[in-house]
Amino acid sequence: GYAGGVTLRQSQTARELKLKDQQVIQNADYCEVVTTMQAGAGCLAEHHLLWYTGEKTLRSWVRLINSGDEPVTLELLSSFSLGGLTPYVPGDAHDTMLVHRVRSVWCMEGRLQTDSIEDLQLEPCWTAVRCERFGQVGSMPVNKWFPWLMIEDRKNGIFWGAQIAHNASWQMEIYRAGDALAISGGLADADFGHWSKDLQPGEQLTTPEAILTVCTARDVDEASQRLTSGQIRAINAGPASEQELPVMFNEYCTTWGCPSQQNIEGILKAIKGKGFSYFVIDCGWFKEDGIPWDISMGDYEVSPTLFPDGLGH
Numbered sequence: 001g002y003a004g005g006v007t008l009r010q011s012q013t014a015r016e017l018k019l020k021d022q023q024v025i026q027n028a029d030y031c032e033v034v035t036t037m038q039a040g041a042g043c044l045a046e047h048h049l050l051w052y053t054g055e056k057t058l059r060s061w062v063r064l065i066n067s068g069d070e071p072v073t074l075e076l077l078s079s080f081s082l083g084g085l086t087p088y089v090p091g092d093a094h095d096t097m098l099v100h101r102v103r104s105v106w107c108m109e110g111r112l113q114t115d116s117i118e119d120l121q122l123e124p125c126w127t128a129v130r131c132e133r134f135g136q137v138g139s140m141p142v143n144k145w146f147p148w149l150m151i152e153d154r155k156n157g158i159f160w161g162a163q164i165a166h167n168a169s170w171q172m173e174i175y176r177a178g179d180a181l182a183i184s185g186g187l188a189d190a191d192f193g194h195w196s197k198d199l200q201p202g203e204q205l206t207t208p209e210a211i212l213t214v215c216t217a218r219d220v221d222e223a224s225q226r227l228t229s230g231q232i233r234a235i236n237a238g239p240a241s242e243q244e245l246p247v248m249f250n251e252y253c254t255t256w257g258c259p260s261q262q263n264i265e266g267i268l269k270a271i272k273g274k275g276f277s278y279f280v281i282d283c284g285w286f287k288e289d290g291i292p293w294d295i296s297m298g299d300y301e302v303s304p305t306l307f308p309d310g311l312g313h
Contacts, residue, residue: 002128008076008189009131009175013039016109020044025135029053035065041218042068057213057230061091062186063206066199074197079186080210092124092179093117096155100220101134102146107162112148112220122176133170135185137193145171150227151183157216159223162231166208169193246277257284257293260306261313285311 025032035047044067050059060080066072086093102110116291117123123131136143149162149172164185166172171192172185186207192195197205204212211230217223236243251259253269259281268279285294285307286300294301302311 003131004064005191007129007131007133007173007175008191009078009173009184010129010177011076012189013043014295016040016043017043026263038067040068042066042072052233055233056215056226056261057211059230060210060212063204064199065204066201069201071201072199074199074205075190075195077163077187077197077207078184079207080162080163080212081182081184082212083180083182084158085151085160085181085183086158087180088153088156088158090302093153093155093181094123096183098152098154099132100150100152103136103141104144104146106140106143110142114220117176117181120174122181122219123176124176124178130176133171133192134173135169135188135192137169137188139168141167141170147185148224148227149174149183149185150223151181152220152223157218158222159213159215161213161227161228163222164208164210164239165211169195214255241277243275247275247277248280249274249276250282252280252282255282255284257282258287258306259284261309281311 006061018038018039019076020038021036023034025034030050030052033049037045037047039045044065046063048061048063053130062079064074068098086097087098091099095116095118099115099117099120101113104110104114113129120132122132124130134145135147136145136186141147147166147170150159150161152159158253160183162172162183166187169188170185173183175182175184187193188195199205199292211227213223213230215223215226215228217226249271251264254267255263264281287296287303287306289305307313
């Protein structure tokens with residue numbers, strides 16, 4: 001009830017999912033649980049839960065396969081869903097649950113925002129679901145919010161955390177249809193991100209990874225440190241030059257969106273030998289003649305006027 005325009009969770013397709021199979025794949029390096037569910041003839045969903053030995057996080061993603069004979073249109077496909085929060089306090093856990101999120105805008109640091117469940121009007125209701133859906137639309141993954149969420153049971157000092165490894169439109173949801181709270185997230189849906197995906201028979205779609213953790217902790221900073229430790233594996237897989245913090249020079253505040261072969265060569269000459277590991281040509285290298293860089297975007301062809309010898313030179 002009253003979910004229209006608020007959430008696409010708990011659709012009829014999701015309600016029809018039935019367990020088909022579950023496998024555990026385990027070796028010295030990791031343990032993966034693959035749970036396969038079927039909804040009707042056309043939707044075969046694989047939920048993957050992966051733990052690398054010794055890590056403090058889990059990784060969750062979903063692969064949806066069109067197993068039928070007709071095209072299937074997806075309007076929501078989440079990477080993770082956690083329910084039953086909090087199991088440590090009976091009833092609706094009034095005055096117990098906190099929601100931690102990180103706000104963000106361009107050219108500013110993230111800012112922690114903490115709200116109680118009651119302040120977000122997520123108390124249970126006899127006639128309607130309650131949902132706080134948030135995220136961002138576009139290719140700037142921390143525009144408005146970080147893809148990061150932490151739920152705290154402050155009476156017991158327990159935290160449940162999630163982040164989404166995705167550099168395009170994403171969303172998270174804090175959902176309630178009874179005493180217990182649920183959180184989920186992944187790709188932005190048809191309501192929030194104007195997203196849908198047509199799968200032809202035999203086609204499949206895999207969501208971005210979500211990184212999850214649960215722990216007891218002194219505060220949200222300690223719990224967040226545990227959650228972000230899930231990125232260490234990716235960092236260690238990076239190039240040797242990025243195993244420390246390389247110093248970078250970005251030329252934007254010297255050319256203000258109008259770089260050229262001539263001025264870039266001059267800047268490089270001025271900073272040579274200063275200890276920089278990376279030199280970044282920021283924006284405007286694609287600029288059309290006589291048009292500002294910020295309305296020349298889209299094709300991203302190197303300007304032959306600004307760079308007659310090309311960027312390779």
